[in-house]
Amino acid sequence: MKIALVADSLACLPNEIVEKYGIKVVPANLLFEGKIYKDGINLTANQAYSFIEKNPETFSTSAPSPGDFLVAYRGLIDNDAKEILYIGLTSKLSATWNSARMAKEQIKSESPEVKIEVIDSTFAGPGEAILIST
Numbered sequence: 001m002k003i004a005l006v007a008d009s010l011a012c013l014p015n016e017i018v019e020k021y022g023i024k025v026v027p028a029n030l031l032f033e034g035k036i037y038k039d040g041i042n043l044t045a046n047q048a049y050s051f052i053e054k055n056p057e058t059f060s061t062s063a064p065s066p067g068d069f070l071v072a073y074r075g076l077i078d079n080d081a082k083e084i085l086y087i088g089l090t091s092k093l094s095a096t097w098n099s100a101r102m103a104k105e106q107i108k109s110e111s112p113e114v115k116i117e118v119i120d121s122t123f124a125g126p127g128e129a130i131l132i133s134t
Helices: 015-021 045-054 066-078 096-110 126-133
Strands: 003-008 024-026 029-032 035-038 059-062 083-088 115-120
Touching: 003 066, 003 096, 003 126, 015 126, 024 066, 029 045, 045 059, 066 083, 066 096, 083 096, 083 126, 096 115
Parallel strands: 003 024, 003 083, 083 115
Antiparallel strands: 029 035, 029 059
16 A cells, blocks of 8 residues: 655655655745745745845745645655545645645545645644655
8 A cells, every 4th residue: 555645845844754755735825926836846945045134024924725735645646646644734834734634635525535635744844844754
């Protein structure tokens, strides 16, 4: 049985870990001067740091939407995942965990044979990354 791992980009997982374990990373939204970027997709970490240095007042983040998680889950299911495990950013700091949970509920009605677990890591950044990669 194929089990797929999912994380959010705020875990800051090294590419080597993502590739080694085939982790699907759902990007957070990074907002700068009114424009929305997808973390690691159309904005690199170095670009984000540059934006923050230039004008920190106009930089913020927002959680991936339930739709972002639906796309990730459906893609994994299309690649024969029968179980999906998402370990995410602490729910005390972000709505990311709730977005993942809402997408899980949608998938349950679409594909009841697929088991999805949504875990609140209770960590952020490096703590979340260590939990995911062990």
